[in-house]
Amino acid sequence: MEGFDPGTSFGYEVSQRYDEDPRGDEDATVAFLAGLAGLAGQNSALEFAVGTGRIALPLREAGVRVDGIELSHDMVDRMREKPGGDHVDVTMGDMSRVTTGRTYGLVYLVFNTIGNLLTQDDQVRCFRNAAGHLTEDGVFVVECRIPTAPSRSGHQYLDTEHVGLDYVDLDAGRYDPLTQVLDLHHIRISSEGIRLSPIRLRLAHPPEFDLMARIAGLRLRERWGGWNGEPYTAASWRHISVYERAGGTT
Incomplete structure (x- = not known):
């Protein structure tokens, strides 16, 4: 996507509307992660790309100490405006490189966010960074959609996501099979005009x-098709993968 800047893709305007459309599975996500943090015996967690605290804040309310790593100051500023948002210790920077200097029973990265790292090398660095933040019995959790763009005709598509009385939401995407990068625009057409929300993702x-x-x-260690422990099958639209140290016990 010509002119796309990953450093500004989650700027002020995005941060202000990021929580407008809840996914609806936040409670199940928090329950799943809190259970894993408890099993690790430390009740401590680190969220890569903590954003506006959509998961970190309720997880903290569930009794887990949560730190975060985040690239966007605007997203963190939005979290700070929320109740309890100033209690999450955030290290600013690239989640594939920066460190908090601490270890945790749980490191997690949800909602396709690993795709924001646009090369395989950076995604590998992300895994290494997560491993470096884990206690000996800690786990790294990744949630991501199963890619469908590679199978689209011509590696491009236009989908109608939502239709309301006064708006239409569209997704327009073009996939490069050589880089595995999807250029995607979330488009809202409404009585107020047209709003474009560009994003680039490396799919895997x-x-x-x-x-x-x-x-x-x-x-x-285990893989699920949903936060409620749904089995992961060939029909699953996403995966929740739990990784442990290779020398750990199963």
């Missing part, structure tokens, strides 16, 4: 993530 399937984990000294 679960086996590639498993190999990245192995490079980082981790291994897959």
